Amino acid sequence: MAKKNDLTVEEKLRALYDLQLVDSRIDEIRNVRGELPLEVQDLEDEVAGLNKRLQKLDGDIEVINNDIKNKKNLIDESKTTIKKYSEQQKNVRNNREFNALTKEVEYQELEIELAEKHIKEYKAQIEQKKQVIEQTKDRLKDRQAHLDHKKGELDAILAETEKEEQALIDRSEQYETEIDARLVKAYKRIRSNVKNGLAIVPVERGASGGSYFTIPPQVIMEIAGRKKIITDEHSGRILVDEDLAKEEKEKMDQLFQSM
Numbered sequence: 001m002a003k004k005n006d007l008t009v010e011e012k013l014r015a016l017y018d019l020q021l022v023d024s025r026i027d028e029i030r031n032v033r034g035e036l037p038l039e040v041q042d043l044e045d046e047v048a049g050l051n052k053r054l055q056k057l058d059g060d061i062e063v064i065n066n067d068i069k070n071k072k073n074l075i076d077e078s079k080t081t082i083k084k085y086s087e088q089q090k091n092v093r094n095n096r097e098f099n100a101l102t103k104e105v106e107y108q109e110l111e112i113e114l115a116e117k118h119i120k121e122y123k124a125q126i127e128q129k130k131q132v133i134e135q136t137k138d139r140l141k142d143r144q145a146h147l148d149h150k151k152g153e154l155d156a157i158l159a160e161t162e163k164e165e166q167a168l169i170d171r172s173e174q175y176e177t178e179i180d181a182r183l184v185k186a187y188k189r190i191r192s193n194v195k196n197g198l199a200i201v202p203v204e205r206g207a208s209g210g211s212y213f214t215i216p217p218q219v220i221m222e223i224a225g226r227k228k229i230i231t232d233e234h235s236g237r238i239l240v241d242e243d244l245a246k247e248e249k250e251k252m253d254q255l256f257q258s259m
Helices: 009-033 036-089 095-178 181-193 217-225 242-257
Strands: 200-204 238-240
Touching: 009 095, 009 181, 009 200, 009 238, 009 242, 036 095, 181 238, 200 242
Parallel strands: 200 238
Antiparallel strands: none
16 A cells, blocks of 8 residues: 555545444444443452352351350359359358348349340341341352353353454554544544444445435535545545445455455
């Protein structure tokens, strides 16, 4: 190809249309993937969240078990204290000492009763958390299976298209360097403003590709003359004649098949 500043209008149109065909092919590959990458990411985030939840629940149960252990130790200590005070009651010298020891025994018995009540509550909390753990594990199993399936789909598509996509990206970048920067900028601006990413379209049956607006015969003749770059007044797309589009498509189809 000649230097980009020395290109004729026709050469510029052909180069731009080649770039469009390459970028459209990249779009097709990415459309095949569709929402899969986002679905996989969402599922990975959900699985990570469920695993984190399980870790927290396990940690909560560990804390509660420690609380139960502490309460059991407190009960053992209270029982030892009661036994001690009961022995001391046998050797008291007056009622005041006996009553004081009796109050201490009653206090320790209340401590035991309260500790046993707490242990019962703690065990109920553990059972509740175990139910949540089982539910979370079931959910995790389901989400992990779904994730594995979606990742398998995505990996299969990537295996088929990744090499071609990268080759096309490299080719697109190469084409951009061979085209005037102003034209590339205009092409990208138009491409970003249209739904299907088609910035350059051929004239088909008297209208621009994908449009129902008729182009005046004089303009169609100018487009076929390939002497200046003409845009569609309705969509802003750059227009090329049908023959040029057909020639470049045949050429690029051969390129795509070789990738």
